[in-house]
Amino acid sequence: MTRFVRAAALAELQGADGVLAANVEGRSLALYLVDGEVFATDDLCTHGAARLSEGYLDGDLIECPLHQGLFNVRDGSPAGAPCTVPVKSYTAKVEGGEILIGIEE
Numbered sequence: 361m362t363r364f365v366r367a368a369a370l371a372e373l374q375g376a377d378g379v380l381a382a383n384v385e386g387r388s389l390a391l392y393l394v395d396g397e398v399f400a401t402d403d404l405c406t407h408g409a410a411r412l413s414e415g416y417l418d419g420d421l422i423e424c425p426l427h428q429g430l431f432n433v434r435d436g437s438p439a440g441a442p443c444t445v446p447v448k449s450y451t452a453k454v455e456g457g458e459i460l461i462g463i464e465e
């Protein structure tokens with residue numbers, strides 16, 4: 361079952377240039393805005409101790425700030441060395457200006 365939990369206001373993500381850290385029930389997530397669509401992954405890079413929310417978003421790719429590895433924010437798949445392990449992605453939707461994240465239970 362998927363339960364949707366508020367992560368942030370859409371306006372916060374828009375104001376953060378499309379990349380925003382969010383804490384959802386103890387999980388550190390990164391939220392992304394790509395062509396009006398919202399995506400979410402775990403914030404921690406799978407390659408090392410770096411936060412993807414502090415990286416650079418180029419289209420639907422997030423560049424890790426530590427070694428410049430890439431992930432596709434749509435599904436968390438690795439898209440550039442040295443990243444080889446997917447980062448967990450979450451279902452995201454917007455309702456009434458609020459970003460909701462799907463938590464699997």
Ligand code: FES
Pocket residue numbers: 405406407408409410424425426427428429430442443
């Ligand atoms: S810690 Fe993210 S690419 Fe190395």
